Amino acid sequence: MSESTDMRAWIVARAGAWRSMVQSITDLRQRRRATVEESLNAVEAYRGLARDLATSRRLAPASRTTAGLEALYSQLHALIGRKPRGGGAALLALLRTDIPSAAHLLRSRIAGMACLMALGAIAGWWLISAYPTLIGLVASEEMIDHVERGHLWTEGIINITPSSILSVRILANNIAVSVFAFCAGIFLAIGTFYLVALNGLMLGGVFAFVHQHGLAAALFTFIIAHGPVELSVICVAGAAGVALGESIARPISGTRRDSFQACAHEVAPLLLLCAALLVGCGFIEGFISPDPAFPMASRITIGSCYWLLMWALLSGRLFAPPGAAQARRRRLNSS
Amino acid sequence: MPGEQVFVQSATGVDLTLNIAGPGHRSYAFIIDWHIRLLLAGAWLLLTGFFLKLSLNARSHDALLSLLPAAVIYFLYHPILEVAMRGRTPGKRMAGLMLVDRGGGTAGTTALLIRNLFRLVDCMPALYVVGLVSCFFTAQRVRIGDMAAGTLLVLDDAAAEQSLTRLEALAARSRLPLDVLELLDQIIDRWPDLEPNNRLLIARSLLARMHPGGDAGQWSHLTGSELRARLLELRDGAATATGAGSGDV
Numbered sequence: 001m002s003e004s005t006d007m008r009a010w011i012v013a014r015a016g017a018w019r020s021m022v023q024s025i026t027d028l029r030q031r032r033r034a035t036v037e038e039s040l041n042a043v044e045a046y047r048g049l050a051r052d053l054a055t056s057r058r059l060a061p062a063s064r065t066t067a068g069l070e071a072l073y074s075q076l077h078a079l080i081g082r083k084p085r086g087g088g089a090a091l092l093a094l095l096r097t098d099i100p101s102a103a104h105l106l107r108s109r110i111a112g113m114a115c116l117m118a119l120g121a122i123a124g125w126w127l128i129s130a131y132p133t134l135i136g137l138v139a140s141e142e143m144i145d146h147v148e149r150g151h152l153w154t155e156g157i158i159n160i161t162p163s164s165i166l167s168v169r170i171l172a173n174n175i176a177v178s179v180f181a182f183c184a185g186i187f188l189a190i191g192t193f194y195l196v197a198l199n200g201l202m203l204g205g206v207f208a209f210v211h212q213h214g215l216a217a218a219l220f221t222f223i224i225a226h227g228p229v230e231l232s233v234i235c236v237a238g239a240a241g242v243a244l245g246e247s248i249a250r251p252i253s254g255t256r257r258d259s260f261q262a263c264a265h266e267v268a269p270l271l272l273l274c275a276a277l278l279v280g281c282g283f284i285e286g287f288i289s290p291d292p293a294f295p296m297a298s299r300i301t302i303g304s305c306y307w308l309l310m311w312a313l314l315s316g317r318l319f320a321p322p323g324a325a326q327a328r329r330r331r332l333n334s335s
Numbered sequence: 336m337p338g339e340q341v342f343v344q345s346a347t348g349v350d351l352t353l354n355i356a357g358p359g360h361r362s363y364a365f366i367i368d369w370h371i372r373l374l375l376a377g378a379w380l381l382l383t384g385f386f387l388k389l390s391l392n393a394r395s396h397d398a399l400l401s402l403l404p405a406a407v408i409y410f411l412y413h414p415i416l417e418v419a420m421r422g423r424t425p426g427k428r429m430a431g432l433m434l435v436d437r438g439g440g441t442a443g444t445t446a447l448l449i450r451n452l453f454r455l456v457d458c459m460p461a462l463y464v465v466g467l468v469s470c471f472f473t474a475q476r477v478r479i480g481d482m483a484a485g486t487l488l489v490l491d492d493a494a495a496e497q498s499l500t501r502l503e504a505l506a507a508r509s510r511l512p513l514d515v516l517e518l519l520d521q522i523i524d525r526w527p528d529l530e531p532n533n534r535l536l537i538a539r540s541l542l543a544r545m546h547p548g549g550d551a552g553q554w555s556h557l558t559g560s561e562l563r564a565r566l567l568e569l570r571d572g573a574a575t576a577t578g579a580g581s582g583d584v
Contacts, residue, residue, distance in 0.1 A: 007513050008506050008513050011502065011503055011506045011513070012503065012506055012507050014503075015500070015503030015504075015506075015507075018499055018500060018503065019500050019503070022496060022499075022500060046347065047347055050345070050347035050348070050349040051347075051349075053349055054349050060513070060514070063513070063514065063517055064495065064498050064499070064502060064517045064520065064521060065499060065502060065513075065517070067492065067495040067498075068492075068495040068496050068497075068498055068499025068500075068502070069499065070352050070492070070495070071491075071492040071493070071495040071496040071499075072496055072499065073349070073351060074351055074352070074353060074435075074439060074489075075491075075496070077343075077345060077351050077439050077440065078435055078439060078440050078441045079441070080440075081436075081438065081439070081440030081441060082421070082440065082441040083441070083443050085444070160394065161394045162394075162395070162396050164396065164399055165393070165394060165395070165396070165398050165399065168399070168403060169393075176455075179452060179455055180455060182452070183452065183453055183455045183456045184456075186453075186456060186479065186483075244483075257482055260482060260483060261482065261483060261484070261485040264449050264483040264484065265445060265446070265449065265484075265485070268445055268448065268449050268452075269445075271452065272448075
């Protein structure tokens with residue numbers, strides 16, 4: 001018998017199995033869950049398909065049959081390797097393991113970013129104190145006008161823009177800044193350093209400027225509720241960006257691309273937390289910070305409690321499994 | 336078909352072949368998606384602004400119901416749909432593309448979110464210049480976001496999958512050699528996409544070779560639809576052409 005006749009007989013013999021595979025792949029793709037039996041059948045079909053593909057590649061390498069089997073094989077491969085959607089368990093693992101381990105990995109870089117921001121703030125304070133005319137570099141004309149007229153630009157802002165709109169605008173802007181601080185890390189972290197230092201410089205410069213006009217206390221009152229977390233989140237996102245830059249400049253394992261990919265996956269959970277915290281900051285900044293009805297004590301309480309919540313999430317203490325605290329204490333005692 | 340392929344080892348020992356989508360395929364899918372999200376966002380603004388009479392002023396309360404959902408549709412279209420559709424979007428589906436991880440598996444949620452995070456870099460300075468340049472210069476035609484996420488944009492060859500089941504039915508009916516049958520099937524499949532003159536030439540040449548004893552000029556007076564009908568007859572086994580070997584065609 002010729003090879004063509006063999007192939008024809010083989011196609012006709014196997015066609016029923018392929019047809020049912022196409023059907024079951026379509027079904028499984030559309031569903032979120034599969035039973036154990038369906039999964040085992042899919043694995044068995046995958047094995048059978050691999051054999052068919054190997055045969056087809058040998059008998060008719062450039063044929064449509066082979067192309068069709070290749071397509072079917074890759075779809076089944078993707079389907080079998082599909083990770084289940086985690087739901088609540090995945091969220092708990094994220095909060096309990098992924099975020100704390102990423103924060104632990106980045107702790108020295110977070111401290112470094114905080115120092116850089118502090119240095120930027122000191123430099124900004126000095127710059128504007130020594131050369132007040134340079135305020136135009138770090139503040140808008142509108143802000144300068146307000147301060148020179150003796151009141152902060154934030155006063156009465158909720159009379160102009162509703163708090164809800166203000167919150168959304170602020171949180172969107174803050175999330176964009178944090179994401180940019182992270183992504184700018186791919187330029188060997190230079191972009192991240194620039195962004196964090198610039199934020200510090202602007203903060204110090206604006207504080208120096210309002211201090212010259214006797215409004216430093218008012219600005220402090222405005223930012224104390226949301227500022228600690230907002231600035232900390234920029235430092236955390238910056239630290240993640242620095243890690244990203246470092247993974248490209250000094251790959252630890254594999255190629256630069258492997259190292260970059262591994263680092264991005266490792267620090268990505270922190271970015272999710274940063275985004276969630278910035279949503280909270282946006283609401284505080286939109287509803288509480290500009291509202292003169294909130295006294296200083298309540299602002300300090302909100303600011304410090306929110307910062308503690310952030311710390312508890314980063315350290316993993318908030319969602320630690322039962323008995324983790326005792327285990328930690330025992331470890332400390334034994335050491 | 337694309338020239339670039341990636342071979343992935345699988346547990347069965349038979350390598351998986353992934354056909355990488357190039358910058359052209361990517362741009363095509365992106366443009367479709369861009370139009371969809373623009374139209375959806377625009378339709379929402381139209382609905383809220385003109386029919387529900389909500390204010391489109393960014394400083395009014397109404398903006399929460401008018402501008403915010405439109406912005407969410409426009410800016411979060413890709414991350415939301417890619418996660419929900421497991422590496423596909425309507426544009427990718429229309430362009431026959433899908434996202435997979437570097438092992439050929441379905442891309443995970445984290446990977447898809449990371450991929451979208453890096454759009455911020457890929458779209459710099461404008462019109463996705465960084466992403467496009469990266470696609471042109473990287474071996475697997477990936478943008479920065481794909482590198483970070485470990486994803487690949489590959490061709491999802493649904494047509495080949497469909498032809499597999501069709502071919503089986505044809506193989507059972509027809510007596511033509513398999514390679515001839517495949518060729519016929521492919522020409523009929525691609526008939527609408529072929530240049531009219533070229534498809535006439537191909538069809539006449541094919542029919543002349545399938546009937547070696549006949550007059551070669553007998554096909555020249557047939558119109559396109561008649562030629563196609565003859566090819567269909569041949570493929571579906573209504574007419575047989577014994578003796579037409581694959582080498583002849």
